[in-house]
Amino acid sequence: MIRTLLRVLGTEHAGPVRRTLALMTATAVVEGLSYALLVPVLRALFGGTPQDARPWLAAFGAAVAVYAVLRFLGDLSGFRTGTALLRGMYHRLGDHLARLPLGWFSAGRVGEVSTLAGQGVLQAMGVIAHLLAPFVSALVTPLTIVVVMLAYDWRLGLVALAAVPLVAVVQLWAARWTAAADEERHVNDEEATGRVVEYLQAQPVLRAGGRTTERFRLLDDALREVRRTSRRATLAALPGAVSLTLVVQAMFTGVLVLGAHLALGARIGTAELLALLVLAARSADPLLSLTEIAGRLRGARLELARLDELLATEPLPEPGEPVLPARHDLEFDSVSFRHGDRTVIDRLSLAVPQGRRLAVVGPSGAGKSTLLQLLARFHDVDAGAVRLGGVDVRAISTEALLARTAIVFQDVFLFDGTIEENIRLGRPDADEAEVRAAASAARLDEVIARLPGGWAAHVGEGGARLSGGERQRVSIARALLKDAPVVLLDEVTSALDPGNEAAVHEGIERLTAGRTVIMVAHRMRTVQRAHRVAFLDHGRIVEHGSHDELLRQGGRYARFWALATVPATGPATGPAPGSAPGPAPEADLR
Numbered sequence: 001m002i003r004t005l006l007r008v009l010g011t012e013h014a015g016p017v018r019r020t021l022a023l024m025t026a027t028a029v030v031e032g033l034s035y036a037l038l039v040p041v042l043r044a045l046f047g048g049t050p051q052d053a054r055p056w057l058a059a060f061g062a063a064v065a066v067y068a069v070l071r072f073l074g075d076l077s078g079f080r081t082g083t084a085l086l087r088g089m090y091h092r093l094g095d096h097l098a099r100l101p102l103g104w105f106s107a108g109r110v111g112e113v114s115t116l117a118g119q120g121v122l123q124a125m126g127v128i129a130h131l132l133a134p135f136v137s138a139l140v141t142p143l144t145i146v147v148v149m150l151a152y153d154w155r156l157g158l159v160a161l162a163a164v165p166l167v168a169v170v171q172l173w174a175a176r177w178t179a180a181a182d183e184e185r186h187v188n189d190e191e192a193t194g195r196v197v198e199y200l201q202a203q204p205v206l207r208a209g210g211r212t213t214e215r216f217r218l219l220d221d222a223l224r225e226v227r228r229t230s231r232r233a234t235l236a237a238l239p240g241a242v243s244l245t246l247v248v249q250a251m252f253t254g255v256l257v258l259g260a261h262l263a264l265g266a267r268i269g270t271a272e273l274l275a276l277l278v279l280a281a282r283s284a285d286p287l288l289s290l291t292e293i294a295g296r297l298r299g300a301r302l303e304l305a306r307l308d309e310l311l312a313t314e315p316l317p318e319p320g321e322p323v324l325p326a327r328h329d330l331e332f333d334s335v336s337f338r339h340g341d342r343t344v345i346d347r348l349s350l351a352v353p354q355g356r357r358l359a360v361v362g363p364s365g366a367g368k369s370t371l372l373q374l375l376a377r378f379h380d381v382d383a384g385a386v387r388l389g390g391v392d393v394r395a396i397s398t399e400a401l402l403a404r405t406a407i408v409f410q411d412v413f414l415f416d417g418t419i420e421e422n423i424r425l426g427r428p429d430a431d432e433a434e435v436r437a438a439a440s441a442a443r444l445d446e447v448i449a450r451l452p453g454g455w456a457a458h459v460g461e462g463g464a465r466l467s468g469g470e471r472q473r474v475s476i477a478r479a480l481l482k483d484a485p486v487v488l489l490d491e492v493t494s495a496l497d498p499g500n501e502a503a504v505h506e507g508i509e510r511l512t513a514g515r516t517v518i519m520v521a522h523r524m525r526t527v528q529r530a531h532r533v534a535f536l537d538h539g540r541i542v543e544h545g546s547h548d549e550l551l552r553q554g555g556r557y558a559r560f561w562a563l564a565t566v567p568a569t570g571p572a573t574g575p576a577p578g579s580a581p582g583p584a585p586e587a588d589l590r
């Protein structure tokens with residue numbers, strides 16, 4: 001396990017870990033030896049020459065003092081090394097997560113990683129700080145006592161020694177026996193944690209549905225599973241604990257019976273036997289704690305294996321000799337992309353000349369957002385190529401690619417800081433005047449005026465104190481501040497109030513002017529701003545042209561808007577003659 005720990009964290013921690021282990025081993029040996037000094041003490045006390053006990057008592061006192069000092073140093077070293085490992089692990093994890101492709105961070109992943117980065121790292125790294133000392137003591141102290149017993153009386157020592165292989169077998173067997181149950185419990189714990197979060201987040205939906213007192217079945221099921229697997233894991237650990245107790249008891253009984261037999265034959269003194277029995281009893285305690293410590297170590301090892309697996313996830317390859325694109329036109333060249341075994345983008349080709357705007361429209365799940373993600377290299381394509389300025393995005397360094405693209409997604413993430421801090425993320429070195437200009441351009445002035453504290457007001461966790469439209473305006477301000485030549489925009493789907501709607505459109509207008517833009521559009525007003533429109537379905541472009549051309553065609557696009565606008569305005573876009581979706585044409589928007 002320590003080898004895995006060092007492999008995961010790097011060998012620079014090997015020295016301190018080895019030193020800690022050596023200190024803890026020395027502590028356990030001195031502990032065993034201090035018990036060994038009880039033999040001459042007891043022999044003197046019960047052997048008729050109590051005054052002979054004095055020097056041994058002094059030696060016992062000295063041994064206890066040495067033990068105390070070593071214990072302090074060992075614990076201190078364990079704590080320091082554990083803290084350094086914890087810091088090292090957070091750095092490694094942070095560095096690694098920063099290199100993973102953005103597409104890797106799905107909602108499920110975020111939950112999994114936060115559990116792992118929180119309690120998982122603490123548990124795995126706590127091994128050195130909290131578990132190693134009791135584990136070494138549980139092994140080394142009894143072994144030292146056995147060696148001492150062998151030195152005093154080899155026959156009794158051999159009986160005690162016979163317990164060693166039995167304890168090892170019991171531990172191996174217990175590990176195998178509990179592994180499946182421990183894993184199952186871990187999976188169920190994770191599931192239940194996710195369900196609790198889901199339950200809390202789902203409160204508005206549940207209450208809107210009138211389910212205020214009703215229990216949430218999914219959470220109930222998950223908690224029931226946790227109960228079942230916890231019981232199973234406890235039961236699975238029981239045979240190991242019972243077997244270990246039996247082995248220790250058998251060893252003690254063996255020493256007692258043989259000792260009594262030897263004493264009756266006058267081959268060992270009563271005082272000596274008494275002392276050796278005390279020693280045997282002292283070795284039992286740490287041995288019996290082995291089951292619990294080994295269980296906790298196995299738990300920590302599971303977490304370590306998960307961390308190891310996460311750190312082994314490959315980031316997207318960075319180009320050896322990165323190319324910097326000189327232009328900012330965009331091109332999808334016969335691109336295919338799959339999520340698992342599902343084809344999301346299917347041999348799609350399109351081009352957006354520099355400074356032109358393409359609107360992508362289509363039914364839900366058509367692959368519109370995925371197109372944007374492929375451009376920003378959240379994922380790599382399975383076939384074909386995505387190009388920026390004629391250069392394959394895989395040949396551009398991630399840094400250069402992201403520096404050239406401003407992304408405004410539907411789900412805007414805001415930190416619990418001020419609006420200014422949130423906008424500044426677009427370009428951290430921007431001065432205050434530039435940040436304020438971007439905020440004004442995104443019509444955030446009125447939002448700031450409304451917030452108590454104005455510019456200094458915090459937006460709440462995830463931007464909770466702002467509406468969806470306002471959050472998107474912050475995101476637009478961020479993109480405006482970044483001033484990147486390429487803009488990828490995923491318009492919010494939810495309906496906005498007229499004030500927000502107008503402000504968002506004004507912001508989009510400013511953001512997209514003169515830039516190369518692909519925007520996933522959900523509103524007619526946005527589409528009308530685009531030079532060209534591509535209608536996407538099942539990962540293929542089924543129609544393309546200008547908004548007016550496509551309406552005149554009366555195909556899928558026209559039917560789409562007719563349906564989308566009926567409730568509000570009636571069939572304003574004209575009747576849509578039923579034309580079948582055509583083959584996937586190449587959309588050249590020049």
Ligand SMILES: Nc1ncnc2c1ncn2[C@@H]1O[C@H](COP(=O)(O)OP(=O)(O)OP(=O)(O)O)[C@@H](O)[C@H]1O
Binds near residue numbers: 339363364370
């Ligand atoms: N991380 C993922 N894992 C598996 N499938 C995914 C993942 N992300 C998206 N998909 C699937 O890919 C398909 C395209 O998704 P995408 O978000 O691009 O659609 P969309 O056209 O933008 O839809 P919407 O307008 O509803 O946002 C969908 O069927 C979706 O279920």
